[in-house]
Amino acid sequence: MLLFFYPLLLAGVIALVIDQSFEVFVLPKRTDLDNSFKVERLLGETDPKEIPVFGSSKGRSSFIPDSLGETVFNYSMQKCNFDVIFFLLETELAKDKDAPIIIEFNARSFVHRPQHTIDLATFMPIKNNPSVVEYLAANDRLDNFQLVPGVRYYGSYVRYIRSLNRKETPNKIINRGGLFIDYYPGDRLLRRFTDSRYKMIEKREELETRAASGKPLTYMEDQMLDQLQISLDFAYNKDRIKKFEDMVKSHPNRDILMVFTPHHPSELAGLKNREKLYELMDHWNEDIPNLYAFDYSDFPLPDSCFKNSSHINLEGARRFCAVLNDDLAHLLN
Amino acid sequence: MVDFYAGLQIGKTPERRKKKWYFLMSLFVNLGFLFYFKYFHFFTENTSLILSRYNIFTDFTYYDILLPVGISFYTFQTLSYTIDVYHGKTEPETHLGYFALYVAYFPQLVAGPIERSYRLLPQLKREPNVITKDVKYAVNKILLGFFKKLVVADTVSQYVDAIYANVDGTTGTQLYWAAFLFPVQLFADFSGYTDIAIGSARLMGVKLMENFKKPLWQENHISYWANWHISLTSWIRDYIFIPLSNYNRSPGALMLWTIFILVLIGVWHGANWTFIVFGVVNGCIIVIQRILRKTSLVKAIRSNSITYQIMKYFNLNLLLLEAVYFRSVDLEMAHKVQWKIITEFNLNFHEILSLYKDEFVSAIGVSLLLWLTVFFKPDLKFKYNWAYVVTMLIIIVLLGQNLENQFIYFQF
Incomplete structure (x- = not known):
């Protein structure tokens, strides 16, 4: 069996060299747009005045830190919902400070599917962060190989290298964790995006009707319906909501500002249980003193303020933040 | 029992x-x-x-x-x-x-x-008799299988899945590239599994048959099917096509048997009209190509290496249009994708990169790597076979995807 001992040994040595080179040369070049950079920053940040913004890519493209205050940092990340925000919030609430926390939330915020929503690359490098290791393990998202030098970045190398390309350009503004694009796809392309959403709504209706009539769906149709329901409806997950409320209540000194950011009308068209969303926001505003909900879902923005049917562009973010700043001024200062 | x-x-x-x-x-x-x-x-x-x-x-x-x-x-x-x-x-x-x-x-x-x-x-x-050569062959084969699955198929799938999940929101050009990359994904996924199976069996001294031989770059569908999923196509040839053609060998009957067995291959994959139409279209194209290959035009094309390669590219495009049936949920979706490809396709590079740029570039990159493996086959007599093993291991660790995607053919 010595036949493969030397090749394996050599491969192991090369992997370790690559691993070390990666840590020394690549990781330090991450920008404040990189998810893992944000997680590390949050874990190490001790400024008592910093106001963190947590959220998904919608949050990343909606909250301009410069517009909201000098101490605001946008920790929003792509695909980030409460599966990840719980960890960020726990970390932030454990700090000895009184600054408010802004959280972008949307219809999918309370979807609980750790396998899909907790992106492991977000939490790299994890070796020096026991709390991260513990959190991933608790959510069954820790692969043992991630603790083994040489292979711990398996599946993530390309993403890290890609993230190095994210540099500011004349139409791409990076501002303390936020990313704002000065781009409008044009009427034709935007209509294509919105039509696609309306087709999704139609498809969902069709599949739901078939399923309700007792006819079985194929495996792929079943998966599709599941996906469509998650994409279109408000995920009213009682357990997740209660967990969040308990965390907020246990830290009465921290104001939590929940902001439902501007959405394109096509994105809300398929939202069947919108009343649940309003009920929840009313409940937060009325029953939990340090929890404030702001609804900008119908914020009037023309199509030219959208980058696509899910995200606003730089102009949209500017208009939104101008109003948001006025509305939140009394809570932020 | x-x-x-x-x-x-x-x-x-x-x-x-x-x-x-x-x-x-x-x-x-x-x-x-x-x-x-x-x-x-x-x-x-x-x-x-x-x-x-x-x-x-x-x-x-x-x-x-x-x-x-x-x-x-x-x-x-x-x-x-x-x-x-x-x-x-x-x-x-x-x-x-x-x-x-x-x-x-x-x-x-x-x-x-x-x-x-x-x-x-x-x-x-038989008593297993595993020698060094078997172990070398098996390890090379297993590594190649993991490379195909973890590096190629799982990377390409990210682009293909994203485009197919948004057929209405994408252009014909983007759909063309998704349709182009899907056969690459399918080949890498399925042949990757087969390589791992063949390698694992060889470690126990058992030789399993090869299932693929460069199927995508072929001059016509006849040679495509002779090189794709060989264990299934040869099964259907031996147990269904040959008995049928022995029963009636007239040209008309042979055409009918050809279409019939291609439908059978389609239906073998699943109970859906998409697979039936996939079989019918494939069968009809084989019949047409059989007739055409005896013409002087096709003979002239084959005699020139440049036109011969163009012919292979044309055949590949036919294959990818048919593979749309294989990937689509239903016929409506398949026809929408095909129609958009035919009516909207252009060579505007900006349009291709305007959606899922990173996924597209990665998919093309790993597809080229897969193509390179054709030239860098492991040679067991090669003194430095270990270099192949080390290179493969490093490529898998560096470029592999941690998606936990199942093999596509497990559903069949």
């Missing part, structure tokens, strides 16, 4: 009628299971639909049937045993343990290659 018993009885009994009875019993049970688990819903749904047109309304009970993994593979494998025993090509297996091992041999149980009893059973009975 039924096949084991049927095989024994067919071997024992001298009476032709009784042999036939046991043979038919085996066929009925095997195909019955396959029909029930895989095609029952499709059959009842379409029967109801047809009858309703004649104002006959049925009320079939729908069962939530869980499809056993790999049922199409091992059903065909056991069927080949019974057919071979019936035709006297192989001796019935008398040891239940060996027969069970043949049917459920783990490396190829869920996704093939579909092995014949006369090839696999003798190897399973």
Whole structure:
């Protein structure tokens, strides 16, 4: 069996060299747009005045830190919902400070599917962060190989290298964790995006009707319906909501500002249980003193303020933040 | 158990009628299971639909049937045993343990290659004799399989899945590239599994058949199907096409048999109209290409290396348009994708990169790497074979995706 001992040994040595080179040369070049950079920053940040913004890519493209205050940092990340925000919030609430926390939330915020929503690359490098290791393990998202030098970045190398390309350009503004694009796809392309959403709504209706009539769906149709329901409806997950409320209540000194950011009308068209969303926001505003909900879902923005049917562009973010700043001024200062 | 018993009885009994009875019993049970688990819903749904047109309304009970993994593979494998025993090509297996091992041999149980009893059973009975060369071959093959699956298929799938999930929001050009990359994904995924299966079996001293030989870059569909999923196509050729063509060899009948077996291959994959149309279209194209290949025009194209390569590219484009049926949920979606490709395709590079740019670039990059493996095949006599092993390991660690995606053919 010595036949493969030397090749394996050599491969192991090369992997370790690559691993070390990666840590020394690549990781330090991450920008404040990189998810893992944000997680590390949050874990190490001790400024008592910093106001963190947590959220998904919608949050990343909606909250301009410069517009909201000098101490605001946008920790929003792509695909980030409460599966990840719980960890960020726990970390932030454990700090000895009184600054408010802004959280972008949307219809999918309370979807609980750790396998899909907790992106492991977000939490790299994890070796020096026991709390991260513990959190991933608790959510069954820790692969043992991630603790083994040489292979711990398996599946993530390309993403890290890609993230190095994210540099500011004349139409791409990076501002303390936020990313704002000065781009409008044009009427034709935007209509294509919105039509696609309306087709999704139609498809969902069709599949739901078939399923309700007792006819079985194929495996792929079943998966599709599941996906469509998650994409279109408000995920009213009682357990997740209660967990969040308990965390907020246990830290009465921290104001939590929940902001439902501007959405394109096509994105809300398929939202069947919108009343649940309003009920929840009313409940937060009325029953939990340090929890404030702001609804900008119908914020009037023309199509030219959208980058696509899910995200606003730089102009949209500017208009939104101008109003948001006025509305939140009394809570932020 | 039924096949084991049927095989024994067919071997024992001298009476032709009784042999036939046991043979038919085996066929009925095997195909019955396959029909029930895989095609029952499709059959009842379409029967109801047809009858309703004649104002006959049925009320079939729908069962939530869980499809056993790999049922199409091992059903065909056991069927080949019974057919071979019936035709006297192989001796019935008398040891239940060996027969069970043949049917459920783990490396190829869920996704093939579909092995014949006369090839696999003798190897399973033999004392394993694994030499250094076997181990080298096996490790190279397994690494190649992991490379194909983890690096190529799982990277390409990210682009293909994203585009197919948003057919209405994407352009014909973007759909063309997704359709172009899907056969690459399918090939890397399926042949990757086969390589791992072949390598694993070789570590135990068992040689499984090759299932793929550069199928995508072929001059016509005839050679494509001769090089794609060989264990299935050769099964259908030996057990269905040849008996049918022996029955009637007229040109018209041969065309009909060709279309029929391609439909059968389509239906083997699943109970959906997309697979049936996939088979019909493939069959028709093979018939047309058979007629055309004898013409002077095609002979002239083949005689020039440049036009010959263009011919292969044209064939690849036909294949990718047909593969749209394979990837789509239903016919409506498939036709929408094909229509958009045909009417909207252009060479605007900006348009291709305007959506899922990173995924597209990565998919093209790993596809080129896959293409390179054709030139850098492991040579067992090569003194520095270890360099191949080390390179593969490093590429897998660096470029592999941690997506936990299942193999596509597990669903069949």
